[in-house]
Amino acid sequence: GQNIDQPTEMTATEGAIVQINCTYQTSGFNGLFWYQQHAGEAPTFLSYNVLDGLEEKGRFSSFLSRSKGYSYLLLKELQMKDSASYLCAVRDSSNDYKLSFGAGTTVTVRA
Amino acid sequence: DGGITQSPKYLFRKEGQNVTLSCEQNLNHDAMYWYRQDPGQGLRLIYYSQIVNDFQKGDIAEGYSVSREKKESFPLTVTSAQKNPTAFYLCASNGAWGRGYTFGSGTRLTVV
Numbered sequence: 001g002q003n004i005d006q007p008t009e010m011t012a013t014e015g016a017i018v019q020i021n022c023t024y025q026t027s028g029f030n031g032l033f034w035y036q037q038h039a040g041e042a043p044t045f046l047s048y049n050v051l052d053g054l055e056e057k058g059r060f061s062s063f064l065s066r067s068k069g070y071s072y073l074l075l076k077e078l079q080m081k082d083s084a085s086y087l088c089a090v091r092d093s094s095n096d097y098k099l100s101f102g103a104g105t106t107v108t109v110r111a
Numbered sequence: 112d113g114g115i116t117q118s119p120k121y122l123f124r125k126e127g128q129n130v131t132l133s134c135e136q137n138l139n140h141d142a143m144y145w146y147r148q149d150p151g152q153g154l155r156l157i158y159y160s161q162i163v164n165d166f167q168k169g170d171i172a173e174g175y176s177v178s179r180e181k182k183e184s185f186p187l188t189v190t191s192a193q194k195n196p197t198a199f200y201l202c203a204s205n206g207a208w209g210r211g212y213t214f215g216s217g218t219r220l221t222v223v
Contacts, residue, residue, distance in 0.1 A: 004153065033211045042201060042214035043154075087154070091208065097161060098144065098169070099212065101153035 004102035006088050011108045012078055020073045020086050020105045028093030034062050034073045035087040037104065043087055046073070075107070083109045113138045117202050117215035123223050124189070124196065132187045132218045134202035141205075143185040144212065147171065148199040157200075160185055189220060197222050 003025040012018040024032070031050045035043035047055055049064035049071060061074040075082055085106045089099040115136040124130045136143065142161050146154040156169030160179040174193025179185055189196045199219050203212035 008151075031208060035211070040199075040217070040219075042216045043212075044214070045211045048209055048211060089154075089211070097142070097167075098156055098159060100156075101146075103151060103153045 004088055004090055004100060006086075006102040006105045008103070009106045009108070011110060014078055014080060014109055014111050016078050018075045018078060018107060020075070020088075020107070022071045022073070022088035022102060024069050024071070024088070024090045024102075026069070026090055026092040026094075029066055029069075029090070030093040030096050031091040032062075032064055032071050033089040033091070033099060034060075034071075035089065037085045037087060038083075039085075046086075078109045080109050080111070083107060115202055115204055115213055115215035117200075117218050119218060120216065122218055122220045124220060125223060127191045129188055129190045130220065132189070132200055132202075132220070134185045134187065134215055135183055136185075136204045136213075136215075137183060138204055138206060138213060139182070140213070141182070143179070144203045144205070145169075145175070145177065145185070145187045146201045146203065148201060148217075154201065157187065196220055 006022045034046040037043040047062035054063045059076045064071045085104040087104045088102040118133045144159045145157040148154050155171050157175050158177040160166035163182050166179050176188045201217050202215040
């Protein structure tokens with residue numbers, strides 16, 4: 001099975017940068033996803049990495065290192081609306097019909 | 112607009128009752144999933160279906176049942192055999208992996 005670890009909570013100031021790390025162990029890697037979830041709502045797709053490197057999408061960027069089993073989500077120019085839970089999810093090639101999720105990182109943005 | 116609709120948003124169940132959560136999608140996706148979300152835990156897979164008239168157990172299927180008679184619909188029944196059903200239930204579908212899942216808005220089930 002998968003073991004996906006991410007910090008439980010992070011706090012940052014409006015306008016700052018926050019980096020959310022995710023480490024994973026899989027028997028075969030076939031993609032990593034980041035989702036944003038506001039309290040009581042559905043997760044929404046943020047990014048997808050399958051090759052090593054950085055994917056940039058506006059204020060959000062995601063990085064992947066397959067050899068290290070490591071990814072991070074970088075949130076720049078933080079806004080109050082970025083306060084949410086951020087979920088790291090991995091697709092394992094041995095069970096590629098599904099995603100396995102970490103417990104999520106709750107980010108609180110303070111004024 | 113295409114999407115996934117879950118209903119109801121809130122559901123209360125008495126001990127010993129079965130309840131059914133609805134999930135409907137108009138995205139023309141083949142694959143559909145049910146996940147359960149508890150505080151401090153990652154989403155856990157209950158059941159999934161990759162095609163109409165076929166479904167498979169996920170990691171925590173005990174006490175749950177599903178059907179997939181139509182491509183658009185994947186209802187989940189929480190039976191009285193599920194000992195700890197209070198949770199947030201999310202339905203998802205998937206068309207192409209580059210976009211990952213599309214999630215419904217969730218159903219919060221509470222046992223009273």
